[in-house]
Amino acid sequence: MSTQANTPLNVGTASAAPGEVARGYIAAGKLAGGVSVEIPVVVINGAKPGPVFWVNGAIHGDEPEGPLACMLAGKRIDAATLSGAVVMVPVVNPIAFSAAERGNPLDTFTYDMNRIYPGKPNGYFSERVADAHWQAMKDVADLEISIHSGGSHSFLDKAIFVDETPEAVELAKAMGAGWGCIMSSFNPSGSPMAALKSIGKTGITVELGGRSATSPERFRKVGTDLADAIMNILYHYNMMDGTAVYPDPCYIGQQEALLAPASGIFLPAEGVDFLTMMKKGDAIATVVDVFGDTVGELHAPADGMFFGLRALPNVNEGDWCCFFCKVEGTRD
Template structure:
């Protein structure tokens, strides 16, 4: 966070914003076959007074379009003349993957998933070099980062935040507001933006909401408006924009259990299954049936807990992800600093 005497603006890549300005530009990445410089899109909103520097990162996975649109909705509602601090929006970290609609860059067969190779390398493979350009830019200034994810082309994820057990990360998660009562533990590891920023003393969270089964008209608007509303709540929490922030009454902290298919066939979810509803160990989640309609596997809850994500593709193979199941370890009445 800069002090008032040094508050002259904020530059990220080619976007150089003076106080009270919102400027579009890009973070330079590798050149194309024609020798033209390629840019990762960035928008910098620089407030008229010092404050936190928050990065909003979307589409590190190209099959997750919720980030680009929800971040655009946020930036539409920011008046830099009434802003304190800086909001840096990166609608799509992985533009080539987003263009193709795939999780990773389909032309990069060696480092396909940017969210596993971050912070990348200046001398690495293609995806690693793109990740490294983002890493250098973000680490130079960010106090906080919010990474927007979804279930992509395979699953739907209901409101969920993954946050390390660090005060600055838990505060950021709580600041997302009343739409996100599930704040599960994420381990600090190499490979993702939050882990790298926390190593530098910053705060970061991974937010999950959406999936390609909900990208038609009203559904997509509902998902992205929820994300945008929550990110704006973060800005209000930190006093960056006018207005009162709102919070959950309590938060569920826990951990994820991955449920994988033990049969190949069609995944048929239980018609009565509801996201976030508490259920007992052994409760039926659905079945996998073969092409004769015979049940090959009944999938059940592995412990007392809740479902926050489900596969939306009926076709399933052995080893495919079926369910994002959450085990609640504790309920906290406050994640904010006391």
């Protein structure tokens, strides 16, 4: 892991001397109407040397939890006592975020930026925005987390995807207590995590929040939990003074998306809850038709836990209903 020396740190137009905080933008092109597309960035450059920890939010535009986490964590980080640096990009995909959509609605060919990252300098528009972000990050970041949620379609509880390198697993555990659902990445390419791995660096994808947790109290709670995890990472890597805590138990597993067996209304079984171990075959939900008759049932495909549920209960046969972690064991 490299060390940020006691020199100014420049990302886009943000330039922070040691012990300072700077805000700025990464230029990412211009729209037909003359509007410049800029990716916001905050650089917190510590007064002491250390690694550079990079936080990405809203690569999906309907996931505002990342920006909130950056806001809350940024208020708690003191550049004067920080070792290394923290770079926060609250909104990686500014057009998608402005439209509150998963991807850029102006770009149907590369709509999902988390599938085409790191993009191309001469590609479709979203690929060019991704490339602008990548060029700013790749030589600066040592450690990276991308913050995701269930967005407009679901709620996801605390879950992490890693590439199973020891460095990525360490970073995942450093998210802190409650973050023990750590799964092998289902997306070996097309994400910041995968792009960083290709150059020998470490990134992870974290999930928390979504449509069912956007009331004022619940949204702030999600943001606070994510900000706490950011701070815990700083404690773990000795970038700030503080005592790190860790998940116990800590699982290894694989994700499986469970689909609706019939069309109707999706009703989770009484007593089931997120991140709670269940046995293969345990009831997760039933699907009832508009008359209240049961037309389908959903059961755990293996020993494990579900970490995501759809937000709207009306489903058609084959619709996504639930994200399930098939637990394979525990991590040391």
